[in-house]
Each structure stands twice: as C-alpha cells, then as structure tokens.
Amino acid sequence: MTQKPPAKPIVTRFAPSPTGYLHVGNARTALFSYLYAKANGGVCKLRVEDTDKARSTDDAIDKIFEGLGWLMGADVWPRDETVFQSKNVTRHAAVAQEMLDSGNAYKCFATPEELDKMRNAARTEGRSPRYDGRWRDRAPGPEQGNAPFVVRLKAEQDGVTVINDHVQGRVEFRNDVLDDLVLLRSDGTPTYMLAVVVDDHDMGVTHVIRGDDHLINAGRQNQIYKALGWDAPEYAHLPLIHGPDGAKLSKRHGAVAVADFRDMGILSDAMFNYLVRLGWSSGDEEIISRKDAARSFDLDRVNKAAARFDYAKLESVNRHYLKAADDKMLLAEMTYLVGKLGLDPGSFGDGANADAGLKSLRAHEQRFLSLVPVLKERSPTVLEMIKDAAFAFVDRPIPIEPKALKLLNDDNRSLLGRLHEALGDALSNDAAWTTEAIEAQIRSFAEAEDLGFGKVAQPLRASVAGRMQSPGLFDVLYCLGRAESLARLADQAKSD
RNA sequence: GCUCCCUUCGUCUAUCGGUUAGGACGCAAGGUUUUCAACCUUGAAAGAGGGGUUCGACUCCCCUAGGGAGCGCCA
Numbered sequence: 001m002t003q004k005p006p007a008k009p010i011v012t013r014f015a016p017s018p019t020g021y022l023h024v025g026n027a028r029t030a031l032f033s034y035l036y037a038k039a040n041g042g043v044c045k046l047r048v049e050d051t052d053k054a055r056s057t058d059d060a061i062d063k064i065f066e067g068l069g070w071l072m073g074a075d076v077w078p079r080d081e082t083v084f085q086s087k088n089v090t091r092h093a094a095v096a097q098e099m100l101d102s103g104n105a106y107k108c109f110a111t112p113e114e115l116d117k118m119r120n121a122a123r124t125e126g127r128s129p130r131y132d133g134r135w136r137d138r139a140p141g142p143e144q145g146n147a148p149f150v151v152r153l154k155a156e157q158d159g160v161t162v163i164n165d166h167v168q169g170r171v172e173f174r175n176d177v178l179d180d181l182v183l184l185r186s187d188g189t190p191t192y193m194l195a196v197v198v199d200d201h202d203m204g205v206t207h208v209i210r211g212d213d214h215l216i217n218a219g220r221q222n223q224i225y226k227a228l229g230w231d232a233p234e235y236a237h238l239p240l241i242h243g244p245d246g247a248k249l250s251k252r253h254g255a256v257a258v259a260d261f262r263d264m265g266i267l268s269d270a271m272f273n274y275l276v277r278l279g280w281s282s283g284d285e286e287i288i289s290r291k292d293a294a295r296s297f298d299l300d301r302v303n304k305a306a307a308r309f310d311y312a313k314l315e316s317v318n319r320h321y322l323k324a325a326d327d328k329m330l331l332a333e334m335t336y337l338v339g340k341l342g343l344d345p346g347s348f349g350d351g352a353n354a355d356a357g358l359k360s361l362r363a364h365e366q367r368f369l370s371l372v373p374v375l376k377e378r379s380p381t382v383l384e385m386i387k388d389a390a391f392a393f394v395d396r397p398i399p400i401e402p403k404a405l406k407l408l409n410d411d412n413r414s415l416l417g418r419l420h421e422a423l424g425d426a427l428s429n430d431a432a433w434t435t436e437a438i439e440a441q442i443r444s445f446a447e448a449e450d451l452g453f454g455k456v457a458q459p460l461r462a463s464v465a466g467r468m469q470s471p472g473l474f475d476v477l478y479c480l481g482r483a484e485s486l487a488r489l490a491d492q493a494k495s496d
Numbered sequence: 497g498c499u500c501c502c503u504u505c506g507u508c509u510a511u512c513g514g515u516u517a518g519g520a521c522g523c524a525a526g527g528u529u530u531u532c533a534a535c536c537u538u539g540a541a542a543g544a545g546g547g548g549u550u551c552g553a554c555u556c557c558c559c560u561a562g563g564g565a566g567c568g569c570c571a
Binding site: 171377 | 497498499500501502503507508509510518519520521522529530531532533534535563564565566567568569570571
C-alpha cells in the first residue's frame with residue numbers, strides 16, 4: 001500500500017480594499033473563499049488591502065468588518081488576526097530590490113506625460129495601449145541624476161502564460177500582451193500587483209479565489225512568481241454579479257452593500273443562503289444551511305456566467321428563514337431596525353419616531369413577543385413585520401385611519417358596545433383570554449346578532465387595530481391582552 | 497480599438513451525447529378565508545443564430561450575434 005504524501009493544507013484568503021462599504025459581489029467572494037477552505041479542511045485568511053492611503057480610512061475598514069461580521073459571524077475573522085497590507089511595505093520594497101538585483105526588474109524614468117502620449121499613440125494606431133519598454137534595456141545615464149523612477153517587471157515577451165483556472169478552465173495569454181508592470185511607484189511604495197504576490201506567498205495562500213475582473217492579473221502575477229522563483233497559487237475566478245438589468249451591480253440598482261440588506265429586514269442566514277446559491281448550485285437544493293455549504297461547497301459547480309441579482313428571490317429565501325427563526329432573535333432584530341430607521345409616522349399617529357417605537361417595544365415586550373410567531377409566518381422581511389405590527393406600537397386612544405373610521409358608524413359602535421360586554425363577561429379574566437376562547441365568543445356573538453362573521457370582524461378590527469388590514473383578529477386580540485383589547489373596544493363603542 | 501471571458505424558461509439554476517429538458521423565484525388561474533398577507537393546487541414559460549462532428553447533440557468543435565471584464569505610478 002502506497003502512502004500518499006499528506007496533501008498541502010489549503011489556504012485561501014479574502015482581500016478586500018476598504019472603499020467605504022462591503023459590496024455584495026465582494027461578500028460572495030468572501031463566502032466562496034471561506035467555504036472552499038472549510039469544505040477542504042483548510043483556512044481562509046483575511047487581508048485588508050489598504051495600500052491606497054487616500055481611500056483607506058478607519059471608517060471604511062470598520063464598515064468592512066461590520067459587513068463581514070453580520071454575514072459570516074463576528075468570530076470568523078477576528079480583527080487582530082487580520083493582515084493589513086500597509087504593514088508590509090518594507091518587505092514589498094525589499095522584494096522589488098531583489099528583482100532589480102537579479103535583473104528581473106528595471107528602473108524606468110518615463111514621466112507620466114510620456115506614458116500618456118505612448119498610450120494615446122497606441123490607441124489611435126489600433127494597438128493595445130501598453131508601455132513600450134523604452135527603459136527595459138537601458139541603464140540610467142548621468143542626465144537622470146536624481147530623477148524619479150519606477151521599478152518595472154522585466155516581463156517575458158515570447159510565448160504564452162497559461163492559467164488553469166478552477167472556474168474558467170484553461171485560459172491562455174500571449175506574453176506580449178502582458179505589460180512590463182510597475183512594481184514600485186516613484187515614491188517607493190508597492191503597487192497592488194507586487195503586494196498581492198508577496199503577501200499571498202508570505203501568507204502561504206494556495207488558492208486565490210476572486211472576481212473574474214482579475215483573470216488577466218493572474219497571468220501578470222504568474223510572471224512575477226516566475227521571476228521570483230516562487231510557486232504560483234491555484235486560481236478560481238468567479239463571475240461578477242450583475243444588477244437585475246444585466247449591467248454591473250451598482251448603487252443605482254438599490255442596495256449593494258451587505259449592511260443595506262440588514263436594514264431592509266433581510267436575515268443574515270438568508271443573505272448567506274441566497275449568495276451561496278447565486279452562482280453555485282447543489283442539484284435542486286434551494287435551501288442550503290451554513291453547515292451544509294461548509295461541508296459540500298466546491299469550485300466545480302460554480303457557474304461560469306455572471307448572475308443577476310434578484311431581490312424577489314432573496315425575499316422568498318428570507319421568508320423561509322424568518323419562519324424558522326427564533327422569536328427572541330427576531331424581536332431583537334425588530335428592535336435594531338426600529339432604533340436605526342425609526343418608524344413611519346403615518347402608521348403610528350403624529351409625532352411617532354424611533355424613540356417612541358423603542359419605548360413602546362420595551363414597555364410592551366410581552367405583547368410583541370406573543371406577536372412575533374404570527375408576524376413571521378406572514379411577512380417576507382423584518383421590516384414588513386414591523387409594519388404589520390403597527391397597531392401594537394400605539395397607545396390608547398389609538399389613531400384610526402379614515403377608512404376604518406368610516407366603518408365606525410353609529411350602528412357599528414353600538415354593536416361594538418354589545419360585543420364589549422359579551423366578551424368581558426364571557427372571558428372574565430386573563431387566563432380565559434386565549435385565541436380559541438376569543439374566537440368561540442366572537443363567533444357565537446355574531447350568531448346571536450344574526451350577522452355574518454365579517455360584519456362583526458371588520459368593525460372590531462377597526463376599533464382595535466385602527467385600520468382595515470391587520471394580522472388575524474384573534475391573534476391581534478390575544479397579543480394585545482384582555483385589558484388593552486377591551487379598553488380599545490370600549491374607546492370606540494357606544495352603549496345604548 | 498486591442499486582449500480575455502460568458503450565453504438553458506423573465507430571473508437563479510439542473511442536465512456532465514440518448515430526458516415528455518427538471519426544480520426554485522416571479523407571473524397567471526383556482527382553492528382556503530374575518531381583512532391584507534400567508535398557505536395549497538394547477539398552468540404558461542427556455543437550450544441566441546448558423547455551420548460542422550456523431551447513429552444521436554443543450555451537452556464536443558468552428559463562425560456570427562449579443563453581453564461582460566481588462567487594457568493606471570487604483571485595487
């Protein structure tokens with residue numbers, strides 16, 4: 001029996017640049033990188049590409065962590081285990097110097113203006129706009145003096161570079177289309193192209209999983225690996241996510257930052273599921289838990305084509321997770337949203353706001369907790385749950401919508417008076433106040449009045465919910481509780 | 497302009513040379529019903545076009561069309 005050498009443990013990485021928020025496309029890349037490592041017993045590391053000082057603010061970095069924490073769980077990537085690329089600049093520069101010494105890189109004194117001219121000329125002649133290699137084999141003369149220079153890779157010019165991509169398959173680039181890239185800027189700082197290669201190597205990354213806008217960079221980076229004598233990692237280039245109209249997903253399409261989806265009332269589990277399923281499939285499975293994904297994810301079943309983001313489908317996945325979610329967790333999520341977004345004053349009477357909503361949530365915790373099981377069965381998002389619960393936020397006397405008010409004519413008000421009496425008598429204490437008992441009493445009341453059930457239900461609904469639509473009447477009454485329900489009823493009733 | 501990638505119902509996808517091309521979302525109709533929802537049932541809906549290869553192509557090859565990405569001292 002031949003002993004197989006232990007397979008090299010898989011190391012993947014997610015390397016976002018802090019641009020202000022975590023885009024769903026990047027979030028999915030994070031997911032796939034993480035899942036691939038998990039499914040293969042490896043690890044996925046986080047590296048923040050913050051070499052562009054102009055764009056990398058602390059706030060932007062916080063937002064990345066916030067987005068990842070919500071989607072993946074706060075413990076997946078602890079901040080103190082994160083690699084910050086900016087901390088490695090000395091190492092990057094040293095590697096560039098090595099390449100200079102070995103003749104795999106050279107100093108280029110071309111000015112930005114020169115390069116501009118070069119590119120424009122190439123474009124007008126129908127050639128690909130590239131560096132023309134004017135300093136490739138030229139030693140700086142005395143006239144260069146202390147002139148600023150960049151360090152460029154002396155890239156191979158003949159032959160082809162082949163990438164065997166896990167998603168895209170075999171991709172070939174002619175070496176002459178892969179430019180002599182800048183490794184070190186004239187201020188001595190590393191470019192992205194150098195930094196990724198050095199950091200990926202130093203971090204022991206075996207599999208680079210990223211968006212397919214980087215596909216050609218794999219070719220370029222492989223040339224750097226080659227020049228350095230390092231083994232290049234394996235690649236998987238994921239197709240991009242498009243908006244519903246097929247164009248690149250942007251703010252114009254609505255929410256694009258993962259954090260935005262939380263504020264729309266999407267559950268983190270649902271977002272995870274939807275994103276995993278967008279571009280990856282496991283037969284006909286639509287509902288894929290975090291655990292299942294971490295067990296069965298692979299790159300073979302990643303789709304090669306770009307996918308469009310479908311908000312409706314996301315909502316339907318969300319609906320599934322909402323139904324299965326823990327009530328207390330949902331109440332906490334409702335509280336988060338009310339605190340963050342406030343409440344629609346139209347639904348709660350004049351002057352309602354986040355403070356009022358929060359106050360009400362705290363004051364009537366039991367009321368809301370008993371309502372959550374009802375709400376989660378009917379609402380697609382947490383935001384909708386809050387809207388459906390509008391009646392539970394308000395205090396007596398509750399505001400009544402115009403349409404509902406119209407229903408509360410004299411006849412109906414006296415009907416409500418009789419109902420108030422009947423209910424109060426029949427269900428004389430809190431223990432008797434159950435949905436079943438409430439239903440039985442109201443039905444027999446309607447019968448006694450010789451009225452169809454709806455004739456009683458609608459005025460009753462108007463009086464306790466303040467509007468024509470609400471969750472099931474018996475649920476509304478039950479969660480409001482005996483005292484509050486009867487009081488609301490009495491507020492609108494007229495005794496004759 | 498040049499280089500590279502992609503193309504199954506409206507959308508996400510299954511199929512890995514032989515299927516009545518399956519599922520999900522959405523949509524439509526019906527049912528249930530105290531309102532709005534939810535829920536249940538049923539239905540319509542697809543291999544971009546053209547050439548090959550093959551006994552047989554959605555599946556393999558080529559061309560065309562359409563879409564996307566890249567072409568920075570950004571990442």
